[in-house]
Amino acid sequence: MPATQKITLHNPLDMHLHLRDEEMLHNIAQSSAKSFSGAIVMPNLVPPVTTKEAVIAYRSRIKEAIDDEAFTPYMTLFFKPDYSRAFLEEVRDEITAIKLYPAGITTNSEGGVSGFDVEELRETLEAMADLNIPLCVHGETNGFVMDREAEFVPIYEKLAKAFPKLKIIMEHITTKESVAALDRYENLYATITVHHLFITLDDVAGGMLQPHLFCKPIAKRPEDREALLRVALEAHPKVMFGSDSAPHPKHAKENCGCAAGVFTAPVALQLLTELFEKHNAPIENLQAFVSTNAQKIYGITPLQKSVTLIKEPFVVPAEYNGVVPMFAGEEIAYSIEEVNVG
């Protein structure tokens, strides 16, 4: 992308978003609704979203929280290995994907999957494949923190082989091992966050400890970040932007025993524009990374929304309604100039 003054992105999509619930939902939903056409909304509430009624009710609460913004919350279910074909058929029209969490691996994931026995998962995953419901996966084992994602790659491969018609999205990938897996299996896709394109473990723990950059999966090594950057900047057709923007109240991030998650929703498009410009990537690639690839992979047609970014410094606010964003207080290169709907 040449150093331009203005660029316009069409129908940006955030393919991995945490909107939480109740007060937090009301505090932060607008941050995404303002500049995105839609987002895949994660189902790890307390309790998790596991029924048709819960999906419908959560969608209503999101709609209420975003007032009348043009924004589609693409709803998801929290994966359970006992979802029947009949249940999935009934819920199909209400959801866009199903999210699988290994048990206990991240915020509110206690009820997730503990084993990855193909036969135990067969009925549900085959029904999902037949109904064209993508399986989104938080791919980490319970191993050593720097190895968890790479250790999960064989599980991705086992699932990809056993269910070749199932679209499997490796969520928020952070390692060169996951990037390499993308090209080995036709039915493996991935989302990449903006923060994992910017930081490594050095930024979290190399100087002072930075709780606002602490997330799961944790940021990895420089060579991992390079691998992510490569497929994002080239807009690899199996890769989509998914912020994994995850709000926690300031006190939960800055206290002892800080919660995992980086809040990027309000600055994601500005940061991605800065990044693509810095690396001289074509603007078409940014458009593909933030929208077109996802449309093709998921088969969705987003609401029409144009976001114009201008190369004017923007000082990131210290907080958005009590939530500290990435790069709080720092100056970033691009601002959102205007958003047009329709």
Place this chain on the structure above:
Amino acid sequence: MPATQKITLHNPLDMHLHLRDEEMLHNIAQSSAKSFSGAIVMPNLVPPVTTKEAVIAYRSRIKEAIDDEAFTPYMTLFFKPDYSRAFLEEVRDEITAIKLYPAGITTNSEGGVSGFDVEELRETLEAMADLNIPLCVHGETNGFVMDREAEFVPIYEKLAKAFPKLKIIMEHITTKESVAALDRYENLYATITVHHLFITLDDVAGGMLQPHLFCKPIAKRPEDREALLRVALEAHPKVMFGSDSAPHPKHAKENCGCAAGVFTAPVALQLLTELFEKHNAPIENLQAFVSTNAQKIYGITPLQKSVTLIKEPFVVPAEYNGVVPMFAGEEIAYSIEEVNVG
């Protein structure tokens, strides 16, 4: 070590300790003086300790802070490559070692060494070798946080080869690479902290982020911890206990941008006893690790002090004068029953 009810350690030494200055010195010096015969006191004050007068004055302030406890502060200078032989001869009787910091690598190390040119260092290091002043080194490069220590090993080797009569102490080692270097050069020694025997990066950032376990060098991988445990438990003759106990006020640890350092001084001997028991290491090895090895390596004769530990649960206080210790609020297996001087 068999599961005993009581053990007595003689003349324990902490070969790497931060006592800081002023209010903090007064708040925490007793924690070490109570249960140790002496400690190598690090010189990274603001400004660093670089003159004979500063050494003498700092020793006086320490003595004042510990009241009349039987405790020897073994003083150190902050290494400067321009220390002359004449200066070192003059200061020799006031110091036990000289501590080298690569520039900017940890708390108050801005004035440290930037290059490791053997010829630039020759006069000072040869004079130190001749005067039998050990060189203590914080061995980290400015590289990626998980690689910094391993990347420094070639610098240790270069120094060890160039100055074969100089005793070089690899301080607070955290990696299998440093452990391996110990046996390759006769003049390389090491200190190991208690926290690096207990934790890996998983404990710092694998679950919630734990600022009180954040330190430099950062805790590494499980196989690194295994390598440290092996040489500590066998009381490898070139390995000494050095706590690197580093107090920071609670707010500096729990705020955004947390300072590096774990405060272990008040619980170090209890934790080491628990560890050696758990691994069935002989009590003689613990004695060697916490005192005898250091006496031989440094050629020092500590004050006579016996510390009797009893297998009774001890709940670690939440704070010691505003400083949060390792395992604050948690129950550990051993308590200090009594300390006898002389």
